[in-house]
Amino acid sequence: MLTPARLAQYVLPLMVLGSTQLMASTAVDQQIEQLRARVSAHSVEVNRFEQELLHPVDTRVAVFLTLAGRNGLEVDAVELFIDGQPVASHLYSKRERNALERGGVQQLFTGNLSNGGHEIKAVISVRTAKDQFIRRESVHRFTKSTGTHRLQLALDAHAPDYEPDVTITEWK
């Protein structure tokens, strides 16, 4: 079966070989460029409107995922639970893994929570530098107060066993 990774494996080198050839842009390219600008501006407006409606600032909670360092960890999947209820899950592509390794921050979840005490549980499946698949659970209790509440999950691994370790930071 064809996976994007497999397709890229065959196609990417082919694309690279032709990429530097000078090809004049066509009228369609110019139309696409103009449309891209308009669609992007419109999407930002819609996105902002949706945020305001669906995630009111008083109840808004956002969770971010980062890699604390380039330690050979390959994130495979993340599942997120708030107060025991699954709220987000993500299976990582190679492109996303690379983006995280290069200092990218993923906005994993945006939702709503009432003020008061809550519990967040992150279940992270990773492949370690030693080529082992490990599933790690991390639980954190926090108190949601009025205003946007942001939590950062930082994934790291330390010598000598290089097993994954999740640190949860709260941003006020």
Place this chain on the structure above:
Amino acid sequence: MTGLFHSWVSAPAIKIFLLIALFCDPAKATSPTVPEELSEGVVRFALATGDITAALPLQDRLKGDSADYLRGRLLLESGNVQQGLDTLVQVAQGRYHRGEAALMVARHYGAEGDADESRNWYQVAAKNGFGETRQKARFALAELQRHAGRLDAAGKTLAGMDEGYWTAVGYLNLATDFARTDLNPSRALVSLRVALAMCETDTNRERSKELKSRLLVRAGQLAYAHEDYDKAIGFLKKVSLDSYRTPQALYLHGLALSEQGNYRAAMQSWHRAKKYPLAYPGVEDAWLGMGRGYDLAGYLGQAGEAFLAASAAYEGERATLRELEKRIREAGAYKSLVDDARNADLEWFLADSRTLTQPRLAYLLGLIENPVTQRAVARVAELEEMIASLEQQERDLTVFMAALGNKPSSDTQGRSKQLSADQDALTNAVAALSGPNISPAQKRHIRELRDALNASGSVLERLSNVGGGNNQRQPRKRQAERLRKQTQSLLVEVRAVRDEAGKALDRLALEFIEQEDQRMAFALDKTEQQIAHLYEYLALKKLDGGKP
């Protein structure tokens, strides 16, 4: 991009969110979700994954050494080309990310067909960039020299590069030019050997493996063409069995062996090549080679059977091509070749090493070998993505409009009154708790209770102000309606351009299918000739009274 609503959010919950949103302070509603410290990381992730919508509002909040570079990239990616280009030109003349910015500017001018401007910026990138940026810029400069026919200058540029993938690709392209211009293969072979050595140091194993296979096939082909069969076999037997070039390598390997008289081994290679779809280069020749091999080895009966089998295979492939052509005319090339192949990904966990044996994938790979087709596919893919995103927005905005149209029920109003009464009772109860005999721990608990009651009080106050809920609801509804109209109008425009881009891709795909059909027809002719020769030979033998 995932949908707006997670499965755990029920329809009534959406209405509740919308109601809460209406009661929120509008000034606070635009408060950023992303902390300033994480903004740069979120933008980096968005740029690397290509999903930039959520990151666009962050461009003005970026701070630090990379801010302008990331802003320029965001502008370029979001279609604000001139603004993005101006920002990146400034970055290229600044202190940080000079090489990366210059490389992006050079690529932009290259795509626009402005070779001189593109060369100037590649030179800036090669001078100021580091690592992979520098390598890419120097490779591009070598390619520009090669396209201008200045092979020695291109060789000199490549000689100054570090070992790695880009140098290897540069030498591969140079070898192709040498092979075309020289009568003697030595310069081309030396280039290929250098490319093989450069390729070894690439840390990206997958791309290095694919490039290595390509280099080995090219070297084997060159050595075979100049009758150095041992050298050809030496190169070809190192080609990976899981590569796009494997069938061609197997065919050439068999050819080199047959030239040495080793028909049995040659036929083993061709037999393996036959297992791949006929779309791959070398496979149709391998089918013919089997018959020829039996013929030369003196097994005329098996030769006839092999030729007949080849003939049937070519006929079958022509039927497949006719089906594919019909599907392209009905559903378009993008759906038939790219999208359907992608959908097979659903069962990725069942994938095995037979990926290369799928005819559709084989034709897809053959089709996108051409840079013009690559660009045509990329155009349609981008427009399809825009359509999917706009359709999702349209659905979401329709839900919002329906929810915003619902007035709060009398039950909701009754509950609001009850909650206000409970709030007052609780506030009084907490106020009554204060007194001189309270411990510090109890004081802390009371303070917490008071804070919680203040928070719920402020929400209830806003709820009570929503008696005129329509004042808040109607503008929101109108905003949703306006946005939905904009979405629909953009959808019409994007679909029109997508149809145009799709037709251009269909034309390229149909031309490709026709070429493939002609290739099969030609192979079929050759097979029929071989069969005719064989029967003629057998008939003459019979007339002579001798045994064949």
